[in-house]
Amino acid sequence: MILCAGESLIDMVPRDGFYRPLAGGSVWNTALALGRLGAPVRYLWPISRDPFGEMLLRPLAEAGVDTGACPRTDRLTTLAVVTLTGGEARYSFYDEGSAGRLFAETDLPPLTPDQSALFIGGISLVPDPCGATIATLAARAAAAGLPVMLDPNIRPFFIPDETEYRARLDRLIGHAAIVKISGDDLAWLSPDQPPETAARALLDRGPRLVLQTGGADGAIAHTRDHRLTAPAFRVEVADTIGAGDTFNAGILDALHRAEALARLDRLDEPTLTAALTHAARAAAVTVSRPGADPPWAHELT
Known part of the structure; x- marks a missing residue:
């Protein structure tokens, strides 16, 4: 069982001069994509009892995602207003006092023996108490030997204290077995280094696998033994909402099916190549249609 812990929200997406509410959030998208791909997945994040909360739960249930551990609250759902420029998504967040923002340590369930990995990332890492x-x-997962996958998905305008956030991110990288990092993330983290140099340097901080994504330029996987590349699949782009989140799900799905999450120190080239290809193919389906609408398993066969 892959545990995805982190934000869910409502994307207010422009369409024909109006805004259309769509369920989303970086970690929510990854959980949904994993469920649609057929992976065993559990989602953890406070869900509001407002109408938007039901919009978030319904697609997860349809995809077979276990949401039984999600605390329910009367606080409101986070909103993200999306601006699209050339198909690229930019966000403004309405999050103060929201259901997820006040996620507390007392809401955490115990780790269970059936869990094979933990996925974290996105804006849920930034503010407190949810970030803490x-x-x-x-930290608990890493101490228990559970592989942690981290996608920081950095939104600089959402970070009130850069020094504090960099320190938290440094600790999280140390706990992570897998880090997915975009070109924008690398430019923010290591502006004075070439992107590939900065990505590979993360291996010295604890992770066993670093995934460097570049949108239409494809992806590069770094391990201590390998540097593998995967081109992006060419499609007509509707928008990029949820593309990286779907890529994350594709990687975790492929590694889970190959029983490789427990042997990340010994990843072989065929397994890693297959995971990259699966993730890129899934992401290509997502960018080909509006919003964060990841593929079902049958769409990739």
Whole structure:
């Protein structure tokens, strides 16, 4: 069982001069994509009892995602207003006092023996108390030997204290077995280094696998033994919402099916190549249609 812990929200997406509410959030998208791909997945994040909360739970249930551990609250759901420029998504967040923002350590369930990995990332890592809660969960998982996958998905405008956030992110990288990092993330983290140099340097901080993504330029996987590349699949782009989140799900799904999450120190080239290809193919389906709408398993066969 793959545990995804982190934000869910409502994306207010422009469409024909109006805004359309769509369920989303970086970690929510990854959980949904994993469920649609057929992977065993559990989602953890406070869900509001407002109408938007039901919008978030319904797709997860349809995809077979276990949401039984999600605390329910009367606080409101986070909103993200999306601006699209050339198909690229930019966000403004309405999050103060929201259901997820006040996620506390007392809301954390115990880790269970059936869990094979923990996925974390996105804006849920930034503010407190939710950021501290996710950091605590990651530390517990790493101490228990559970592989942690981290996608920081950095939104600089959402970070009130850069020094504090960099320190938290440094600790989380140390707990992570897998880090997915985009070109924008690398430019923010290591502006004075070439992207590939900065990505590979993360291996010295604890992770066994670093995934460097570049949108239409494809992806590069770094381990101590390998440097493998995978081109992006060419499609007509509707928008990029949820593309990286779907890529994350594709990687975890492939590694889970190959029983490789427990042997990340010994990843072989065929397994890693297959995971990269699976993730890129899944992400290509997502960018080909509006919003975060990841593929079902049958769409990739």
